[in-house]
Amino acid sequence: MGYSNSIRGLYQAQLKEIESAGLFKQERFIHSTQAADIEVEFPAGATVKPAINMCANNYLGMSSHPEVIKAVHAGLDQRGYGMSSVRFICGTQDIHKELERKVTEFLGTEDTILFPSCMDANCGVFEAILTNEDVMISDRLVHASIIDGIRLCSAMHDTFKHSNMEHLEEKLQLHADKRLKVVITDGVFSMDGDTAKLDEMADLCDTYDAMLFVDDSHSSGFIGKTGRGTHEKCGIMGRVDIITTTFGKALGGASGGCVSGRSEIVEMCRQKARPYLFSNTIAPVVVTGVLKVLEILSASTERRDKLETNTEYWRKGLTDAGFVLKEGDTPIVPVMLFNAKLAQDFSRELFNLGIYAIGFFFPVVPKGQARIRTQISAGHDIHHLDKALDAFITVGKKFNILGKSKKEIIDMYGQ
Ligand SMILES: *Cc1c(COP(=O)(O)O)cnc(C)c1O
Secondary structure (H helix, E strand, C coil), X not given: XXXXXXXXXXXXXXXXXXXXXXXXXXXXXXXXXXXCEEEEECCCCCCCEEEEECXXXXXXXXXXXHHHHHHHHHHHHHHCCCCXXXXXXXXXXXXXXXXXXXXXXXXXXXXXXXXXXXXXXXXXXXXXXXXXXXXXXXXXXXXXXXXXXXXXXXXXXXXXXXXXXXHHHHHHHHCCCCCCEEEEEECECCCCCCEXXXXXXXXXXXXXXXXEEEECCCCCCXXXXXXXXXXXXXXXXXXXXXXXXXXXXXXXXXXXXXXXXXXXXXXXXXXXXXXXXXXXXXXXHHHHHHHHHHHHHHHCCHHHHHHHHHHHHHHHHHHHHCCXXXXXXXXXXXXXXXXXXXXXXXXXXXXXXXXXXXXXXXXXXXXXCEEEEEECCCCCCHHHXXXXXXXXXXXXXXXXXXXXXXXXXXXXXXX
8 A cells, every 4th residue: 555554644643733733724514605694513513503604705795695696597507517628728608708808897907817716816927927037026914825826936036024115115126127026915915904005006116117916805896985906995096017816705705816907917827827728717607606796896886885884883893892903994804812722712602602703823823913803794784793793792701801902911811
């Protein structure tokens, strides 16, 4: 047997190490559609029970929207289930091109290319457009998929301190001699919910002749007055050269992603990006679903407006109750607990009260910054938020952290 006992033992030891460090990720099984109200089995084998979901990326409540489901049924009948091909062989239907046009229109860019996921978009784009004469300058907190894309590209890589524009400017000066420069950031950062300073970044890019790359996965559909993304919020529509985003969050939550931006860059990706060339086309049913989502969001801002109201209500409720939050105005609302075990215990107690919200701790966030990351949705109604608030307050009292400062919480529980 190739898979000897010593190989097995090696992996078993590593898995034990992960477990004893308290870093073992246990999945919860959802027995319902993805929505505000879900049915959850946790731990495995336990009785399935109802819970309010406070940690999905389902920002606009589109994951199980009846009109989307109806459109997908019709799409399934008209274009079938799978394509069994990559795009450039025989995997491009008319609806793939239609979706690329619709995304371009929605984001206000020049052109768009679909990818199987945003992870694939980020892994493919840099290698397709840069060489070892170029430099990529990224914010230190960009998403893991961007880091992987950077690793796959032969261009030089440098970083700037999170959202620190002076540091970015220094780096742009330092790399003035490079052929091409790309400044790389998330639009909204997923762990803290803060927004990149895109207006300042766009100005710096103009001054230093650099391209601007923004991953708007946690923004597309709901950030900005009409939900176009952080470029709309920051008043720089048309000035971001490369936007990547996902259809796996607010835009229906199924799967798929894209690179949208300058037409030459999109064409370079079509010719050269490896996840585009060597991974299967997005399933037609997903394409019809995203088309319907964009149609709904383009017709009315009702859902992103509701999300904004819900978010204000939730932030105010938690603040008034005396929790320490990360400041911000996005639907990502981190409740800071600082200690990893406290975050896990807090999450478990919430679940006992019918609230599903996960604790995050190192290495997902820096050491000493453990938290419950709550995410608000237009799928939530006020009664969901009130019930969740009640549960947070009950558990907050139990752990005696209400009205306590960061220092007081750390003094009690350690970091
Ligand atoms: C979720 C996320 C991705 C990955 O998107 P997928 O389409 O699920 O691969 C990429 N970048 C950021 C910033 C994300 O939050």
